[in-house]
Amino acid sequence: MARMFCIPGIIFLFCAFILSILTSISLPFLPALDIARAHLNGNALINGDTVNQVRFGSTDRAACTYKNDDSRICTDANHGYSVPISDTNRDANVIISGSWTRGLAVHPVATAVTFIALLFSFSSHVTVTLVASILSFLAALLTLIAFAIDIALYAFLHHEVGKIPALQASTNPAPGFWLTFVSLILLLLAGCTVCFGRRRDRMAGASAYPSYPMSSTTKTPFWKRFRRN
Template sequence: MRAHAGAIIVLVAAILSLLVTISSPYVRAFDDVRVYFFGDAAGSDEAINQFRLGIWGFCQRIISNGNWVCENTGLAYSYGVQGANGNQQWIGSSWTRGLVMSAVATGFLVITTIVAFTKHHIIAALLSWWSGLVTFIFMAINLALYLKVRAQMRHLGTIEDTDFGPGFWMSLAVLILTLIGGFVLLIEHRRSRTGADTGTSYRYASNGGFFSRFRK
């Protein structure tokens, strides 16, 4: 277990990243940005009190029956909502397109995990840090989407609360794990090299000196 500590850390990061990539609407709880309304707001067709934006689509909660309605729009979708004052705000596809970087990070982490378990520690460490960089880019895009949504929702004339979804915080955990995993993999590489050097034995050969020739 100890010999594969770095690989296990990267594996956990890959699993978390996969959950983030699945996202809404497939798993409603793994959204990236969510908005709560404390007044009337209209989503696609009916009044809603909450909506959640994910990578592949969105979910919204209908006030009349309390049910959730999710739409799998695919990558790079737009979402519009209308406030109590009749003002309508749109989140364009350019703000959601970049969320696909989570899937890219997941792909790199899967490759990193495979390489780490084959004990190619240096390559695995570099891949882990590269995956962390891609995850950081995804988080930056997620942050930009959050700021855009929060700014747009303030024009609706409705009391609301915009917040990060669990996908953002899970991505932060992935980022931390990729950084730690990379360092652990380097430490494991150094230990394996040190162990190999220590285990190397050298044989001392002697000719036996002058008197050895008389023993034959």
């Protein structure tokens, strides 16, 4: 690949991979990189505990609640976790079911494809760079799906906690939500950069073999063939 396209493409893929893997790790190991969070002002009951905040991780295996003293309780790892939320008087309750969190497992898959695309992008072989470009766009597609799932989870959380006025809840997209969006942009840029680099290489290869003009022959008129020299 042309060097002016090779280096930016690798940088875009590397940055996208780092952001994607951080988002995939998320809760409970990186508590600041959740996808969506709801501030409940200490008016909510979740799993029998009075909590001030609930955070949803970017995988399908963990959610964490925070009490007024900032102590944290995270759910046990399971596929597609559910979070029941009610007010302290148990007058109303809602459930963020596993059907809304199970799809978050797309994040690690997108991370894995991004890593493979990054490895392929180091090659200068034309065919390998084509594969790197395809993998970059595939990773972008998976990240787009993951981002759509994040949006759906945030919207559903906002809608459900709003059903309980006593919570006085406010919901926000968390840092992991925005890291996914930035990773999507970087993957699209990487795919285009790698593709343009491959096209530049093909054009450079074509110019290395100059075309030669075909020799032109002038036909001799019929009557001049019988003239004496």
